[in-house]
Amino acid sequence: MNGSKPPDRKRHGLFAVAALMILIGIVAVFGRSRHFFVEPLGLIMMLAGVYLVKLSNVYGLMDYASGGNENGKFAATSRPSRMMWAVGVVLLVMTGASYCFLHEAAIDGGHHAWPVYAFAGVGLVSGLFWSYLITKLFWSK
Numbered sequence: 001m002n003g004s005k006p007p008d009r010k011r012h013g014l015f016a017v018a019a020l021m022i023l024i025g026i027v028a029v030f031g032r033s034r035h036f037f038v039e040p041l042g043l044i045m046m047l048a049g050v051y052l053v054k055l056s057n058v059y060g061l062m063d064y065a066s067g068g069n070e071n072g073k074f075a076a077t078s079r080p081s082r083m084m085w086a087v088g089v090v091l092l093v094m095t096g097a098s099y100c101f102l103h104e105a106a107i108d109g110g111h112h113a114w115p116v117y118a119f120a121g122v123g124l125v126s127g128l129f130w131s132y133l134i135t136k137l138f139w140s141k
Contacts (some may be wrong), residue, residue, distance in 0.1 A: 013026070014052055018055075018056060021046070021047070021052065022053075026046075050095040054138070084133055088130055091130070095123055098123070
């Protein structure tokens with residue numbers, strides 16, 4: 001143990017609120033609502049919940065339990081490299097191109113399924129990569 005005080009109850013409450021916001025956001029995004037603004041609000045709630053998890057400093061609980069390094073903190077990860085930013089930009093361009101192919105296929109009657117799968121696959125990979133990139137950017141020193 002590093003001798004620091006245990007975290008207070010406000011952190012636990014903030015973490016619980018963040019977890020609830022993330023769960024409500026997930027339900028809003030994947031809940032098949034017919035309202036146009038429900039999905040974007042769900043995404044905003046999920047992002048706000050992730051930010052509140054960061055503010056709640058639940059990593060302080062791990063520092064207290066394990067001691068961390070000599071300063072009582074764990075080492076931060078490095079910032080994203082230029083190659084990661086380049087891959088992110090390429091993924092955005094690929095997402096835009098696959099959307100154009102999907103739109104063109106929809107105009108022609110939607111007889112082929114590959115534009116849908118291409119858009120879904122590129123969108124999924126791009127979303128996961130950008131989530132990782134932004135997380136790495138905000139959680140590094």
